Every structure is written in structure tokens, then in C-alpha cells.
Amino acid sequence: MKAVVWNHYGSADQLTYKEVEKPTIKDKEILVRVHASTVTAGDCEIRTLKFPFLLKWMLRLYFGFLRPKDVILGQELSGEVVEIGQGVTKFKVGDQVFGSSGLRLGGYGEYVAIPEKTQMGIITHKPEFISYEEAAAMPVGGMEALHLLKVSQVAAGSRILINGAGGSIGTAAIQIAKHYGAQVTAVDSDEKLDMMRNLGADVALDYNITEFTTLEESYDVIIDIVGRSEIFKSFSRLNDEGIFLVANPRFRHKLLSRVTKLFGSKKMIVDIASHTEEGLNELLRLYGDGLLKIEIDKIFPLKDVAKAHHYVESELKKGNVVIVVKESI
Ligand SMILES: NC(=O)c1ccc[n+]([C@@H]2O[C@H](COP(=O)([O-])OP(=O)(O)OC[C@H]3O[C@@H](n4cnc5c(N)ncnc54)[C@H](OP(=O)(O)O)[C@@H]3O)[C@@H](O)[C@H]2O)c1
Known part of the structure; x- marks a missing residue:
């Protein structure tokens, strides 16, 4: 599959668009064909490890001590379920989904394997009334x-x-x-x-x-x-x-x-937000009632993730920057 791979802590120039192996799923995981993802300030901070000392070293232990090893960035995503593990109960093939994969990341790839219930993020059903692009930029x-x-x-x-x-x-x-x-x-x-x-x-x-x-x-x-x-x-x-x-x-x-x-x-x-299904449903309700607009500034194709990261760091971004994955391959 096509993906943008992260192999160096630092500049977005090092993000590489290339062919990688399609992920396989475990028992309680779903395989999502990604339609859209985003570039948040948080994605850029992870890429550059722009964090306090302790967190920086914890992330190095998690992603790779000297360099991240073929990691696919992208926390937010929307897409369609194309395969489910035997233990999956919440989703079926063909479901439209969206959410955040937390530090599992993976949004900048054609496919991503995600546990149906994950401590690191939250994935839920995407209603028809919201586009893949807006859904990706919501969570x-x-x-x-x-x-x-x-x-x-x-x-x-x-x-x-x-x-x-x-x-x-x-x-x-x-x-x-x-x-x-x-x-x-x-x-x-x-x-x-x-x-x-x-x-x-x-x-x-x-x-x-x-x-x-x-x-x-x-x-x-x-x-x-x-x-x-x-x-x-x-x-x-x-x-x-x-x-x-x-x-x-x-x-x-x-x-x-x-x-x-x-x-x-x-x-x-000081209180860290946890990503919950209730939270996503409340955002969907507000969106559905016309009370929450998802402000999208620019949309980039998957191959231009590096340009999108530069744009987010340019101090010009208004609202959200979206990456279209499926339609751009
Ligand atoms: N996105 C998330 O969901 C999330 C969740 C938890 C924590 N965080 C953290 O929260 C921070 C912000 O996240 P975000 O996604 O909202 O970032 P963002 O989309 O980049 O928005 C931050 C905004 O702050 C503006 N800004 C920069 N310097 C400023 C200043 N001195 N005074 C007032 N405004 C200023 C920026 O404008 P200019 O660039 O034009 O200066 C930009 O519009 C990040 O550090 C992120 O890691 C984010």
C-alpha cells in the first residue's frame, strides 16, 4: 500500500511517500481503508519531539531511540472498514468510521489496523451526514x-x-x-x-x-x-x-x-482530555444540529504530507488541515 513514512526526528522534509506492507489485523482489530486524515500541531510536535525532557525520552523509547522506525504518522482519520478480526463485535465490513488512533497513529497510509476498543484513542461509526474530510478533522x-x-x-x-x-x-x-x-x-x-x-x-x-x-x-x-x-x-x-x-x-x-x-x-x-465515544457523539450532535462547523483551511493529497506539515508550521493555518488519502492515490 502507499503511505508516508517517518524515519527521522526533525524536519518534515524527511517524511517519505512510498510503498509499504499492508497491515494485518489481530482478533479484536479492524482494518480501515483510510479516506482522510489531518495534520495537527500535535502531529508536528510528535515528529520533532517538541516536548519536555521526560516525555521526549519516553517517546523515543516508544517510537525508536535513535530514530522512529518506519512509523506512519497521522492521529486523526476517517475511512471504511474493509476487514474485521474474529473477536470484533462493534463493526462490520462496509461501516464508515472515524476517530483518533492516539499514539498508534497510522492515518497517512492507505490502510490502518486499529483495535475496536483502544486505550490510546477512539474509533466510532461515521454518519452519512458528515463528509470523510470533516469527520477526520473533528476528533x-x-x-x-x-x-x-x-x-x-x-x-x-x-x-x-x-x-x-x-x-x-x-x-x-x-x-x-x-x-x-x-x-x-x-x-x-x-x-x-x-x-x-x-x-x-x-x-x-x-x-x-x-x-x-x-x-x-x-x-x-x-x-x-x-x-x-x-x-x-x-x-x-x-x-x-x-x-x-x-x-x-x-x-x-x-x-x-x-x-x-x-x-x-x-x-x-490541569486535566488531560480522554478520548471517549460520548465525546465524539456529542460533537456529532452539535455538528448535526448546525452548531459546530469544522473549519477546513487546506486539503492536501497523501503524497504531499510533507508540504502539509510545513504549512501547519508556517503559522498560516486557520482551523484544520486535511489529508485526502483514498481519493488521492
Ligand atoms: N489538537 C489537539 O487536539 C490537541 C489536544 C491536546 C493538546 N494539544 C496541544 O495544544 C496546542 C494547540 O493545539 P491546536 O491543534 O489547537 O494548535 P493550532 O491548530 O496550531 O492552533 C494554535 C493557534 O494559536 C495561535 N498562536 C500561536 N502563538 C500564539 C500566541 N502567542 N498568542 C495567541 N495565539 C497564538 C496560532 O496562530 P499563529 O500560528 O498564526 O501564530 C494558531 O492559530 C498544541 O501544543 C497541541 O499539542 C492539542
Whole structure:
């Protein structure tokens, strides 16, 4: 089968489009013919091992100490089940599916073998009403957005600021927060302001012009999706009982979450999203009711995965970048 293979930690130039062996399935696995996948910021971070020291070395143990060994990247995917193992009960051949394969990855290949129930991600049925491309771009950013909004108890009338709102998590978070009745301030770069307003943001700010921590306004919830704001200045913009969250927590955030559990009324919450069937179903419901649009910026064919990774790293991406697999081979 055709796939894009990852053999070097570092530049996207090293991703190679080539013929590889088609995967075989175990008893409780399904074989999916991939129709679409995506390139998320997370995929680029995995490729370059842009992580804190400990996680970086744990990932080296998992993928390969000196280099990843013929790994096929791509966490998000949609496709059709073409084969099932004897122990599979949830799926049958011909089912349309979508989800996230977590660290099993595999989206940048014609076929991927996935356990029907996996600790690392979640695969479920794809309804006809959503395209393969949109379904592929829904799970990871969408579930992270849902999780952050639930943990912070955003509700009708909440004032929320989302920093880094123009990407995969942020575009979903703006819309879901509006659905919950919140008043949303979205922060990102200039090119994304119109898109964020169109998705429902009440206020859209360019971070190159306005440093949100210097504003007069205060918020019930601040979600720093990129984790680049200064923590204490961000805390100063929280109302009493306000909550601060980041999507990519570092050690300093975890430390502060412990401290704020014990002292003060403002809280830093660090809580990792788990990928669940309920989460995916809730996103599908919102999509089906016209409350969640999947913002797709560009679509690349499988052979151009390296170009797509460069594009995601170019700071131009609005929302999501999709890879079409089946139609492009
Ligand atoms: N995607 C997921 O589901 C997921 C799940 C868990 C954790 N995470 C982590 O969360 C982080 C964000 O994920 P994502 O997929 O949403 O990334 P993304 O699609 O790249 O979106 C991030 C957005 O933040 C903007 N940004 C960059 N610097 C900024 C700054 N200083 N102030 C305000 N905005 C800024 C970026 O715009 P410019 O590029 O134009 O600057 C971009 O639009 C990543 O580190 C990822 O690993 C992601």
C-alpha cells in the first residue's frame, strides 16, 4: 500500500511517500481503508519531539531511540472498514468510521489496523451526514475543546477568553462556548480574526497588537490553548473564582494547579482530555444540529504530507488541515 513514512526526528522534509506492507489485523482489530486524515500541531510536535525532557525520552523509547522506525504518522482519520478480526463485535465490513488512533497513529497510509476498543484513542461509526474530510478533522481538537469547556464549567453568561483560538482546538472551542451561552473573546493572529468572528466570537483580538493580559476586562475562564501567555499576568485578568487552563500544560502549570488548589479563589486546572465515544457523539450532535462547523483551511493529497506539515508550521493555518488519502492515490 502507499503511505508516508517517518524515519527521522526533525524536519518534515524527511517524511517519505512510498510503498509499504499492508497491515494485518489481530482478533479484536479492524482494518480501515483510510479516506482522510489531518495534520495537527500535535502531529508536528510528535515528529520533532517538541516536548519536555521526560516525555521526549519516553517517546523515543516508544517510537525508536535513535530514530522512529518506519512509523506512519497521522492521529486523526476517517475511512471504511474493509476487514474485521474474529473477536470484533462493534463493526462490520462496509461501516464508515472515524476517530483518533492516539499514539498508534497510522492515518497517512492507505490502510490502518486499529483495535475496536483502544486505550490510546477512539474509533466510532461515521454518519452519512458528515463528509470523510470533516469527520477526520473533528476528533482531537473537538474533544479537547469540549473537555476544556466542561472542566472550566463554562455556562450561560460566562465570560471566556480563548488564546490561540484560530487553530484546531480553538475553532471548535469558540463555537461550543457560544452554544453554552458564553460571551467569547478570541485571540489569534490578524488573518484569523474574521474567521473567529464568523464562528461566533463576540470580540476578536490580534495578539501581535493587543496583549490580552494588559486589558481592563476580566474573565471567568481563560483558556490558553498555546500556553504562551504569562501565567501571573493571565491570573490578574481572572475574576474571583475564575479558572485558567492550558491545552499543552508544562511543569509550571502543573505546579501552579497544585498551589491554587490550596490557596486563593482563582484556580489553575490541569486535566488531560480522554478520548471517549460520548465525546465524539456529542460533537456529532452539535455538528448535526448546525452548531459546530469544522473549519477546513487546506486539503492536501497523501503524497504531499510533507508540504502539509510545513504549512501547519508556517503559522498560516486557520482551523484544520486535511489529508485526502483514498481519493488521492
Ligand atoms: N489538537 C489537539 O487536539 C490537541 C489536544 C491536546 C493538546 N494539544 C496541544 O495544544 C496546542 C494547540 O493545539 P491546536 O491543534 O489547537 O494548535 P493550532 O491548530 O496550531 O492552533 C494554535 C493557534 O494559536 C495561535 N498562536 C500561536 N502563538 C500564539 C500566541 N502567542 N498568542 C495567541 N495565539 C497564538 C496560532 O496562530 P499563529 O500560528 O498564526 O501564530 C494558531 O492559530 C498544541 O501544543 C497541541 O499539542 C492539542
